Amino acid sequence: MKANRNILNVFPKYLFWDMDRSKLSLKRDKEIIIPRALYATTKETFSKDILVLERYYSKSDILNILKHTKENISNEVCVLVSKRYNTAPFYRYAV
Secondary structure (H helix, E strand, O other): OOOOOOHHHOOOHHHHOOOOHHHOOOOOOHHHHHHHHHHOOOOOOHHHHHHHHHOOOOHHHHHHHHHHOOOOOOHHHHHHHHHHOOOOOOOOOOO
């Protein structure tokens, strides 16, 4: 992981609308950053969005954090992630 990269230059401002982005650390705050980075993704933008995350976090970090986050991540995103990593599908909300 490239922990010295400034989050202000990596992810869009609107993803962290409710907090001071300048105080976030890519290493320390991955439980916030990973779900927020995929919050607004769609089928069309997923490939690009996940590649940004994969530059900074391992596949296991991404999977584990998304499986346990309390952030509002859609089931569609969960399925896209599980397909990318060839794992069993997981869902944030009952289907």
